[in-house]
Amino acid sequence: MHSAAPFDALLLLSFGGPEGPDDVIPFLRNVTRGRGVPPERLAEAGAHYRLFGGVSPINGQNRELIAAIEKDFADAGVGLPVYWGNRNWQPYLGDTLRRMADDGVRRAAVLVTSAYASYSGCGQYHENLLAARAETGAEAPVLDKLRHYYNHPGFVEPLVDHTVAAFDDLPAGVRADARLVMTTHSIPVATAETAGPEGGAYVAQHRETARLVAEGVARALGREHAWDLVYQSRSGPPHLPWLEPDVNDHLARLKADGVPAAVLVPIGFVSDHMEVVYDLDVQAAETAATLGLPVARAATTGADPRFAAAVRDLVLERAAALRGESPDRRVLGALGPSHDVCPLGCCPDPRGRGAGLRGAALEAVPPLSS
Ligand SMILES: CC1=C(CCC(=O)O)c2cc3nc(cc4[nH]c(cc5[nH]c(cc1n2)c(C)c5CCC(=O)O)c(CCC(=O)O)c4C)C(CCC(=O)O)=C3C
Numbered sequence: 001m002h003s004a005a006p007f008d009a010l011l012l013l014s015f016g017g018p019e020g021p022d023d024v025i026p027f028l029r030n031v032t033r034g035r036g037v038p039p040e041r042l043a044e045a046g047a048h049y050r051l052f053g054g055v056s057p058i059n060g061q062n063r064e065l066i067a068a069i070e071k072d073f074a075d076a077g078v079g080l081p082v083y084w085g086n087r088n089w090q091p092y093l094g095d096t097l098r099r100m101a102d103d104g105v106r107r108a109a110v111l112v113t114s115a116y117a118s119y120s121g122c123g124q125y126h127e128n129l130l131a132a133r134a135e136t137g138a139e140a141p142v143l144d145k146l147r148h149y150y151n152h153p154g155f156v157e158p159l160v161d162h163t164v165a166a167f168d169d170l171p172a173g174v175r176a177d178a179r180l181v182m183t184t185h186s187i188p189v190a191t192a193e194t195a196g197p198e199g200g201a202y203v204a205q206h207r208e209t210a211r212l213v214a215e216g217v218a219r220a221l222g223r224e225h226a227w228d229l230v231y232q233s234r235s236g237p238p239h240l241p242w243l244e245p246d247v248n249d250h251l252a253r254l255k256a257d258g259v260p261a262a263v264l265v266p267i268g269f270v271s272d273h274m275e276v277v278y279d280l281d282v283q284a285a286e287t288a289a290t291l292g293l294p295v296a297r298a299a300t301t302g303a304d305p306r307f308a309a310a311v312r313d314l315v316l317e318r319a320a321a322l323r324g325e326s327p328d329r330r331v332l333g334a335l336g337p338s339h340d341v342c343p344l345g346c347c348p349d350p351r352g353r354g355a356g357l358r359g360a361a362l363e364a365v366p367p368l369s370s
Pocket residue numbers: 015016017018028031032035037041042045056057058113114115118120121185186187188233234235236268269270273274275
């Protein structure tokens with residue numbers, strides 16, 4: 001039996017996605033409210049969802065992850081219930097927090113389905129948590145968002161195995177010289193510059209995960225593969241600079257440079273959701289086919305039991321820290337374990353919206369801890 005005190009629940013906080021054709025437009029309105037996404041891009045995104053019957057894979061994948069965590073908790077004797085709330089679709093975070101309060105939950109660890117520091121993957125989730133607590137009122141549980149897990153072995157090791165497996169999908173003759181193309185969501189350069197306590201954390205953390213995955217692959221295959229970090233799924237007004245190169249442009253460059261094949265590794269995402277199954281498996285695959293460049297795509301970490309165990313690890317580690325102990329913090333590579341509590345001003349909204357709310361609320365309610 002492991003003590004998870006002072007936690008009496010885990011909350012999985014995710015993005016959310018439509019579950020049928022009628023959900024697509026309302027979902028996209030939720031995602032882009034006040035975010036300056038041009039209408040063309042919105043129509044395009046809607047078309048991607050419609051290609052999959054209006055159903056995003058993300059909700060099913062979160063249900064699988066919750067089942068894996070529940071099994072892991074049960075096997076390890078960790079008696080915490082797991083709740084689930086989303087930013088942009090049902091089950092909405094506000095409703096879940098209300099239910100947690102009604103169930104008598106006093107303090108919950110929060111796992112977001114985003115491994116890296118950025119406004120979209122960290123700061124905005126903090127804002128969502130603050131807003132949901134305010135909406136719930138005095139009975140709202142105290143919420144402690146768990147540290148970034150991009151360099152946790154339970155996140156990285158499944159990525160290594162999935163990358164090794166993807167080589168089998170390439171023609172045998174080109175495998176040894178295939179390039180590893182590590183991909184993540186593009187974000188505005190200005191947002192990347194302010195990510196994390198000192199800025200630049202989004203790119204620095206991705207480079208670290210990319211390096212760790214490439215190292216693991218080299219160990220498994222007994223040969224080195226060169227790698228690049230590239231970006232996908234860009235949106236927003238075209239005059240603003242976003243992180244580059246785009247994965248499609250990068251594949252063209254590899255072809256021009258005489259690289260015979262590529263393995264796409266979506267290190268930026270936790271599950272094979274729409275940005276993976278459309279932007280890579282449809283769009284980038286089409287680019288590669290036009291170029292005559294063989295590509296394979298590695299699966300994300302998803303509901304791998306090692307990731308579920310990592311979640312338990314992070315919960316127990318944080319619980320111990322809150323009890324004043326000095327827990328062992330499992331981590332790979334050179335950057336060390338991420339901070340427990342995001343300092344003020346970490347991962348701010350690039351558009352400056354909510355900055356007042358965020359700053360003021362964070363001061364009034366110290367970083368989501370009592
Ligand atoms: C860094 C990052 C992650 C990774 C971290 C994480 O995983 O959280 C992520 C994840 C996701 N993004 C998703 C979907 C969308 N993101 C959009 C728009 C945007 N994303 C951005 C960034 C990120 N997004 C940004 C800077 C914008 C521009 C508007 C804004 O500044 O907010 C739009 C609007 C239309 C479009 O532009 O495509 C949609 C539909 C889904 C759900 C997929 C599914 O349904 O399976 C997921 C998991």
